[in-house]
Amino acid sequence: MSRLIVVSNRVPVPDKRGTAPAGGLAVALQSALKTRGGLWLGWSGQSCAEDAVGPLRTVKDGNIEYALTDLTERDVEEYYQGFANRVLWPICHYRLDLAEYGRREMTGYFRVNRFFASRLLPLIQDDDLIWIHDYHLIPLAAELRRLGVKNRIGFFLHIPWPSPDVFLTMPVHDELLKGLTAYDVIGFQTDHDRNNFADCLARQDMGHRLDMTRFVVGERAFTTKSYPIGIETTEFAGLAKRAAETTLHKRMLQSLDGKELIIGVDRLDYSKGITQRIDAFETFLTRHEESQRKVTLLQITPKSRSEVPEYEAMQRAVAEQAGRVNGALGTVDWVPIRYVNRSLRRPALAGLYRMARLALVTPLRDGMNLVAKEYVAAQNEDDPGVLLLSRFAGAARELKDAVLVNPYDVEGTAEAIARSLVMPLEERRERWKSMMTVLCTNDVFAWCDTFLEDLAGGKAEESGSHSVEARSRNIA
Structure with missing residues (x-):
């Protein structure tokens, strides 16, 4: 079985009693990784000066290895407090009145995603499955592809994906949509969210559909499905x-x-x-x-x-x-x-x-x-x-x-x-x-298994233009 790498904005490292903080994403992924083992990389929650970012810190807990990185104070302000939580969060929750777009914050968002990619790159093994989570890290797969990563990469969005009329109000909507097409599997909470995403691609005339769940943009084919997250019931x-x-x-x-x-x-x-x-x-x-x-x-x-x-x-x-x-x-x-x-x-x-x-x-x-x-x-x-x-x-x-x-x-x-x-x-x-x-x-284990089966299931498929064109002809 391939090793699993999980990447999220924050990493909830267990305390001395082995208890991780409560919370939807944290509880779900903790439960899922316990049965599979693997690596979980993300921000430590600590900020520092520009010249004080040290090496990754790793913590081992059972069969889960946690890799934590600090961010600079500027990174936190621009990437996290700025673009992620004052642009993406309100827009995805249909609060256009609260979105405050700034070019500086947008630049910081993409810069930190490049930084995450550089930190993750040396840890990736050839057969790893990479599972990236949530709106903070939408461009991460595109950054990894630029660095030559060929692994299967999946993305799961824990928040809503809005309708095109809402999403396209964001000045950098094209960059974000293109970034998502670098993934192999894109997961949403509901069929409504998945359909909204498909409508955004259609509105922007970005690629075309192969079938109900698969799309082609450029030379890449990818799958989009709804995977409603569960709990450890x-x-x-x-x-x-x-x-x-x-x-x-x-x-x-x-x-x-x-x-x-x-x-x-x-x-x-x-x-x-x-x-x-x-x-x-x-x-x-x-x-x-x-x-x-x-x-x-x-x-x-x-x-x-x-x-x-x-x-x-x-x-x-x-x-x-x-x-x-x-x-x-x-x-x-x-x-x-x-x-x-x-x-x-x-x-x-x-x-x-x-x-x-x-x-x-x-x-x-x-x-x-x-x-x-x-x-x-x-x-x-x-x-x-x-x-x-x-x-x-x-x-x-x-x-x-x-x-x-x-x-x-x-x-x-x-x-x-x-x-x-x-x-x-x-x-x-x-x-x-x-x-x-x-x-x-549909508990958390079924959610995890279903997503990872889809992510691993396409490993043998080629994503080059020849195979994509062939599949398109077969469907037609």
Whole structure:
């Protein structure tokens, strides 16, 4: 079996207890690499002066080798805080109003991708499969090809890919599209994202289709498919079940004093719909006064990218909004919203999911959203809670038995909360069983295996112009 090389912006090296930080991409790739072994390369999270970037630092943990590189302070400002998070992130989440394009930041983005390629090049062996992740590293395959790398290279986008009318507003859209054509397999979370990408290629008259999943641009043929990312379903379900016996779980139940728990867990980001969710919860309490003092919303929102002004402003806005609702509706012995502005360990989260009657997962736009899947996996099959899910989350394409809502419709979401809290047990069980079947079938290991099988499966194919033309003639 070929060795696997994973490349991502950040590398979540396990701590001394062998525990990596919680998070969608980190948890998924940690789980996948444990069974295969290999190399994981990326940014250490540390910045330094221009002349102080040292050699790669490597850490071995079981059968995974981590290779970490520092970036310069200018790199972090231009590549990470600048182009990646102030251009690509808002545009891919349909927030054109928040995109701030600058030529300096764009130059830094491509410069750092060249730097990653130079750091990875000496580590690549002839038979390695290379799997690159997310929007920070879109041009990396093109940079590796320029350095002569012939290996099979795959790319997986964890965030949405927007429609052409949105994506083509970016001044460097052509360079990014061409960069993606250097990959052998390009994976998206949903069929909608894949179709949007295909529409972008067609709009720019870039290459042509061979069939439903394969394209040709120049002399390269590549595959595009949707690979909805999963979680380690069985493990997480067991974690939640064990958490019910912990002291934290018992203290939380005691503090609720018989009130129903509603939970929301999101990184602090404008794409997550947190302010709209709090508005909907307030509307629900106002319209259904009989539910006041009977429910509590626990909103767990770890800080995110606080160095970016938009995120710092949002942190203040959400805290003020939660405080306003608590001041207007709360009583001496009841706080409507418990707002926690830090991350919790996965066992604690699993236990909280399990005791929650309702989960509010209502992003305005999301590639997948693994919180939705974790909540379902954590439930007690005899008395499961209800998942209320935004139809604009990638997870809605799989979890069709969730209560689907439009997060922009505050009043509609408020009524969905009311219906969900009184949903009969039998309906809750039926919905949960259907969703759990999906999660068990398409867990993180199936996601990884499916992608890597496609990436490895084409190793014998030639990508030269002669073979591409021959396949085109056969299809025609």
